[in-house]
Amino acid sequence: xxxxxxxxxxxxxxxxPEVIRAALRVxxxxxxxxxFSTVREELGWSSARYVSWGRxxxxxxxxxxxxxDAILFGAIGDPRAPRGVVxxxxxxxxxxxxxxxxxxxxxxxxxDRLVPLKGKRAExxxxxxxxxxxxxxxxxxxxxxxxxxxxVAEVPMRFTRPGIERVVRYAFELARTRPDRHLxxxxxxxxxxxxxxxxxxxxxxxxxxxxxxxxxxxVDAACMWLVLRPEQFDTIVTTNLFGDIITDLGAAICGGxxxxxxxxxxxxxxxxxxxxxGSAPKxxxxxxxxxxxxxxxxALMLEYLGQSxxxxxxxxxxxxxxxxxxIKGVEAGSQKTEEVANIVAMAVAG
Numbered sequence: 001x002x003x004x005x006x007x008x009x010x011x012x013x014x015x016x017p018e019v020i021r022a023a024l025r026v027x028x029x030x031x032x033x034x035x036f037s038t039v040r041e042e043l044g045w046s047s048a049r050y051v052s053w054g055r056x057x058x059x060x061x062x063x064x065x066x067x068x069d070a071i072l073f074g075a076i077g078d079p080r081a082p083r084g085v086v087x088x089x090x091x092x093x094x095x096x097x098x099x100x101x102x103x104x105x106x107x108x109x110x111x112d113r114l115v116p117l118k119g120k121r122a123e124x125x126x127x128x129x130x131x132x133x134x135x136x137x138x139x140x141x142x143x144x145x146x147x148x149x150x151x152v153a154e155v156p157m158r159f160t161r162p163g164i165e166r167v168v169r170y171a172f173e174l175a176r177t178r179p180d181r182h183l184x185x186x187x188x189x190x191x192x193x194x195x196x197x198x199x200x201x202x203x204x205x206x207x208x209x210x211x212x213x214x215x216x217x218x219v220d221a222a223c224m225w226l227v228l229r230p231e232q233f234d235t236i237v238t239t240n241l242f243g244d245i246i247t248d249l250g251a252a253i254c255g256g257x258x259x260x261x262x263x264x265x266x267x268x269x270x271x272x273x274x275x276x277x278g279s280a281p282k283x284x285x286x287x288x289x290x291x292x293x294x295x296x297x298x299a300l301m302l303e304y305l306g307q308s309x310x311x312x313x314x315x316x317x318x319x320x321x322x323x324x325x326x327i328k329g330v331e332a333g334s335q336k337t338e339e340v341a342n343i344v345a346m347a348v349a350g
Contacts, residue, residue, distance in 0.1 A: 014279025016074025114255030131243025
């Protein structure tokens with residue numbers, strides 16, 4: 001029997017439904033060529049629903065996702081909704097409740113013309129960032145006290161040994177499969193003493209991976225070297241906060257947020273895959289948003305589900321489309337969303 005997977009589809013807000021529709025077009029082509037199938041259930045979770053009906057996404061709703069093999073997510077965010085409320089309920093809710101402790105972000109340049117760095121080519125930018133996804137300041141409530149000149153905002157930067165160990169071990173195992181077999185820890189242990197725990201655990205686990213070389217770098221230096229010498233990086237592991245910043249910089253050196261995808265992963269369990277560009281309400285409904293990030297999310301999802309050949313075919317199709325200029329760019333407005341989807345789908349179908 002050919003493999004079949006249960007897929008939850010959360011298109012969300014803004015350009016989310018458009019890019020997810022395009023990505024599913026590519027998924028259809030991959031299924032036909034490579035002999036697997038998906039059973040899809042669309043969930044209408046969105047800020048727009050919250051505005052219209054006052055219906056939040058509850059912990060019970062998120063628990064229902066455990067019955068799926070994977071989640072394909074578009075974007076959440078509507079300017080009519082309270083800032084951050086629905087995003088925290090949905091995105092942080094999934095990460096927390098489903099224990100999606102790895103945020104996996106490939107940083108890959110597909111074509112020279114997308115690279116904004118002087119003297120650098122696409123071949124110089126091929127790395128992956130493993131961002132810890134369930135600890136740090138993002139998962140703490142914090143508080144604001146006082147008023148006027150005495151007003152104070154504070155939130156703890158909290159890390160646990162088990163939380164660090166599992167994401168660092170995942171990163172070493174991933175680095176072992178990469179061409180350079182090299183892993184870089186990015187932290188700020190010189191100025192934030194509690195991050196010394198990351199250094200110690202990184203070195204302890206590193207002793208188990210003699211075939212993986214390793215080094216450590218402060219986050220400000222890492223940002224500088226990503227711009228000046230991106231070719232020196234292979235695999236990066238870092239904290240939740242720093243990973244959020246580094247990976248958006250990584251997207252920029254590949255052509256912009258429109259090209260980037262991520263996986264929110266709990267190895268062996270239901271995991272979520274998404275483009276990282278957000279809902280971009282000003283482009284919603286115009287059919288001009290780039291679907292490359294959402295298509296990349298499908299490729300990441302298929303790799304996770306064991307469909308490596310299909311995943312590579314999608315990546316190859318995107319690269320070929322950009323290098324031939326049939327795909328004109330990755331920014332909104334460069335081409336119709338549907339046209340890009342059709343170019344990639346036809347290449348995947350063979």
